[in-house]
Amino acid sequence: MARAAIEVRVTAPEDLDLLMGLYASARVDTTQLRASVDVVRARLERAMRAGQVQVLMATLGGEPVGYALLSHGPLLPLGDADGPSVEHVHVVPAHRRRGIGRALLRRALTLAEAEGADQLACTVLPTDRDYTRFVARLGFAPVVVRRAVSLATLRRKLAVEGSAGDVLARRRSLRARLARSTAETGELPVIRPEQSARPDRVAAS
Known part of the structure; x- marks a missing residue:
């Protein structure tokens, strides 16, 4: 048949x-x-x-x-x-x-x-x-790779990385101010507790 x-x-x-x-x-x-x-x-x-x-x-x-x-x-x-x-x-x-x-x-x-x-x-x-x-x-070969992420995951990842980056930037700014103040007056400036946040704590939050 x-x-x-x-x-x-x-x-x-x-x-x-x-x-x-x-x-x-x-x-x-x-x-x-x-x-x-x-x-x-x-x-x-x-x-x-x-x-x-x-x-x-x-x-x-x-x-x-x-x-x-x-x-x-x-x-x-x-x-x-x-x-x-x-x-x-x-x-x-x-x-x-x-x-x-x-x-x-x-x-x-x-x-x-x-x-x-x-x-x-x-x-x-x-x-x-x-x-x-x-x-x-049949001869099809890889050309591009597309990846996807859920919006919730991306938002969480960006928030963590952004927070840590902000804290590191503040710490660099404080170090620069400390160096300038010490050079000008010979005395260490007073750093308030809220100015000395640790990036590892922010990243882990």
Whole structure:
């Protein structure tokens, strides 16, 4: 019996029900996708209607089995190399190792060529080793590393470092005043307790 052919097409907002079924599968498959189906549906519909993204859907015998989300723009904010970027690829686990991922990237390649782009980028989660190896075998190489931090963590880190820096600056100022006063009068100035805060205490608070 002949194996069913893999078909890949560009989706429209009318395909959102099918796409959300695939997203639900991807959400179960990885802990990185935490946004709810309803939230993603609303965001994706707005982005698709605005032409900000394209979503490719792969079907096997008419059944949706995978998708790829493509964004468009420069690889770097200040760069001049435009082209699509494959932000996310998912193949339903039961249909993996059948060439579906390759079929999705093949269609992404065709779209990139039609745009006149000379490259295709992809986003890879550091914890997704299988996908990392998959795209590496196809020639994708690291270009940039993006890191993220929660706002609460960043605020706490900046506050600690800023407080310690302020105290060290005050101590340097006091030392300079002490040196000038001693040179001018030959006597040590009186330093009030609140002027001699220790940076290690501030940093640890």
